[in-house]
Amino acid sequence: MSQLALVQPFQGWRPLREHVSRVAAPPYDVLNSDEARAMAEDNPYSFLRVSKAEINLPVGTSPYDAAVYQKAAENFAALKQQGILVQDPQPCYYVYRLIMDGRAQTGVVAAASVQAYDSDRIKKHEFTRPDKENDRTEFAWQLKAHSGPVFLTYRHNVRIDNLVNKVCAGEPIYDFTAPDGIQHTLWVSADAADNQQITEAFDALAHVYVADGHHRSAAASRVHRRFVEEGLGRDDEEAPHNRFLSVLFPDNQMRILDYNRVVKDLGGLSRAAFLERLGEAFEITPQRVPCTPNQRRTFGMYLEGVWYKLVLKAEIADPEDPTKRLDVSLLSDHLLAPILGIEDLRRDARIDFVGGIRGMAGLMARVDSGEMAVAFSMCATTMDDLMAVADDGQVMPPKSTWFEPKLRDGLVTQGF
Known part of the structure; x- marks a missing residue:
C-alpha cells in the first residue's frame, strides 16, 4: 500500500x-x-x-x-x-x-x-x-x-x-x-x-x-x-x-492541567519518620494556604490538615532522559517509590489520581475524609515535555497529563 x-x-x-x-x-x-x-x-x-x-x-x-x-x-x-x-x-x-x-x-x-x-x-x-x-x-x-x-x-x-x-x-x-x-x-x-x-x-x-x-x-x-x-x-x-x-x-x-496524586497510607511510617525521610531529598516548608506549584521540581503536600511545599534539593541533578526529568517521574523516583514503597503506579491500589480540574479542594477532600492519608500536587506537564518524550520513542508515567x-x-x- x-x-x-x-x-x-x-x-x-x-x-x-x-x-x-x-x-x-x-x-x-x-x-x-x-x-x-x-x-x-x-x-x-x-x-x-x-x-x-x-x-x-x-x-x-x-x-x-x-x-x-x-x-x-x-x-x-x-x-x-x-x-x-x-x-x-x-x-x-x-x-x-x-x-x-x-x-x-x-x-x-x-x-x-x-x-x-x-x-x-x-x-x-x-x-x-x-x-x-x-x-x-x-x-x-x-x-x-x-x-x-x-x-x-x-x-x-x-x-x-x-x-x-x-x-x-x-x-x-x-x-x-x-x-x-x-x-x-x-x-x-x-x-x-x-x-x-x-x-x-x-x-x-x-x-x-x-x-x-x-x-x-x-x-x-x-x-x-x-x-x-x-x-x-x-x-x-x-x-x-x-x-x-x-x-x-x-x-x-x-x-494541560496538573494531574495530582493521593496515597492511602504512609507505608507504615509515623508522621515524624515520614517527614524525616522526606527531608533527605526535599526542602520542606509548611504553608498557610494550599500549595499549587508553579515551577518544576516543586510539589505541594497535604498531610494531617497541613500543606507543605516540597522542593527537590539542588544537589539532586536533573536526569538527561526526557521521561525521567518529568516532575511526575521525580516524585515517583524520590518519594513514592523509595519512601512509600509505590513502585507500580498502574497496579498499586494504594495510590489514586486526581485531575487538576478538581483543584486543591479535590485533594483536601480525599485526605480530610480519611480515605487517603496524604496528597501531592505538582506542576502540569508541558506540551514540550510531551513532544520530547514522544520524539524519544518513550512513554510517560501513568496519569501525567490532564487536558x-x-x-x-x-x-x-x-x-x-
Missing part, C-alpha cells in the same frame, strides 16, 4: 442543528454509568445512549457486556433512522472551537491515517491497557463507526492557521454552550479545493502527536487489521476503515 495522506476529509454523521445541544455529550470515560444515566435520563437523543449504552440496560450491567455493544449499535442506528443524525453528502473537514474560561482552542476534525499511526508518524506517549483496547475495538466494530475523536496535536504552523482562519470566517453550523459552561462551535468545510489545501498542509508535517485517546487510536488500528484479515476491506486512500476520527489542535493553543476542555462526543462521527 502506498503512503496515505496523514489526514483526509470525510462524510461525517452530524446532528441536525436544532438537536445538537441535546445530542452532544461528555466523553465516555469521564462519567461512570450512574452519572451518565442521570445526565441522559430525560434526553432520548443524548449520545451517552451510544457511548455509555449500559444506561439503557438493567442497572448493574457491566459496560463490557456484549449486550452493551449491541445496544450501542442499535441506538446509533436509531439516531440515524430518526433523522437526528444526518450524513454530509460530500467529504468535509470540520473546524471545532472550544472556549473555556475565555480561552479558545481551535482544531480540525479529520479522518487520520491508521497507516501513519502504525508507522509512528502519529506519535504516542502512553502505554495502553489490553482491556480498554478490547473495549474500544468492539465498540467501534459493532457501530462500524468511530465516534469519540482522538485528540491530536502538532507544532503550530502558519499555513494551517491561515487555512483554519479562512474556514472560521464563514458561518458556523453549530454554536452552543454546554451545561458545564464550555462553548462549542463547529464550522463545515465542504469546498474540495480548500480541503485539498488542508490535506496538503497537514501532509507536510513530519509528525503529529496523540495528546489524548491512545486507546481509541490503538483500537482503530485493530479494527483496520480485522477488516483486512476478514477480507472485508481494501488498502487504499478512499477506504474509510483505513482512517479514524481525530481533532488536530496546534500545540500553542493546548491546555481541558474535553471534546464533546456526537458532534461528528466517522462511519466506515
Whole structure:
C-alpha cells in the first residue's frame, strides 16, 4: 500500500442543528454509568445512549457486556433512522472551537491515517491497557463507526492557521454552550479545493502527536487489521476503515492541567519518620494556604490538615532522559517509590489520581475524609515535555497529563 495522506476529509454523521445541544455529550470515560444515566435520563437523543449504552440496560450491567455493544449499535442506528443524525453528502473537514474560561482552542476534525499511526508518524506517549483496547475495538466494530475523536496535536504552523482562519470566517453550523459552561462551535468545510489545501498542509508535517485517546487510536488500528484479515476491506486512500476520527489542535493553543496524586497510607511510617525521610531529598516548608506549584521540581503536600511545599534539593541533578526529568517521574523516583514503597503506579491500589480540574479542594477532600492519608500536587506537564518524550520513542508515567476542555462526543462521527 502506498503512503496515505496523514489526514483526509470525510462524510461525517452530524446532528441536525436544532438537536445538537441535546445530542452532544461528555466523553465516555469521564462519567461512570450512574452519572451518565442521570445526565441522559430525560434526553432520548443524548449520545451517552451510544457511548455509555449500559444506561439503557438493567442497572448493574457491566459496560463490557456484549449486550452493551449491541445496544450501542442499535441506538446509533436509531439516531440515524430518526433523522437526528444526518450524513454530509460530500467529504468535509470540520473546524471545532472550544472556549473555556475565555480561552479558545481551535482544531480540525479529520479522518487520520491508521497507516501513519502504525508507522509512528502519529506519535504516542502512553502505554495502553489490553482491556480498554478490547473495549474500544468492539465498540467501534459493532457501530462500524468511530465516534469519540482522538485528540491530536502538532507544532503550530502558519499555513494551517491561515487555512483554519479562512474556514472560521464563514458561518458556523453549530454554536452552543454546554451545561458545564464550555462553548462549542463547529464550522463545515465542504469546498474540495480548500480541503485539498488542508490535506496538503497537514501532509507536510513530519509528525503529529496523540495528546489524548491512545486507546481509541490503538483500537482503530485493530479494527483496520480485522477488516483486512476478514477480507472485508481494501488498502487504499478512499477506504474509510483505513482512517479514524481525530481533532488536530496546534500545540500553542493546548491546555494541560496538573494531574495530582493521593496515597492511602504512609507505608507504615509515623508522621515524624515520614517527614524525616522526606527531608533527605526535599526542602520542606509548611504553608498557610494550599500549595499549587508553579515551577518544576516543586510539589505541594497535604498531610494531617497541613500543606507543605516540597522542593527537590539542588544537589539532586536533573536526569538527561526526557521521561525521567518529568516532575511526575521525580516524585515517583524520590518519594513514592523509595519512601512509600509505590513502585507500580498502574497496579498499586494504594495510590489514586486526581485531575487538576478538581483543584486543591479535590485533594483536601480525599485526605480530610480519611480515605487517603496524604496528597501531592505538582506542576502540569508541558506540551514540550510531551513532544520530547514522544520524539524519544518513550512513554510517560501513568496519569501525567490532564487536558481541558474535553471534546464533546456526537458532534461528528466517522462511519466506515
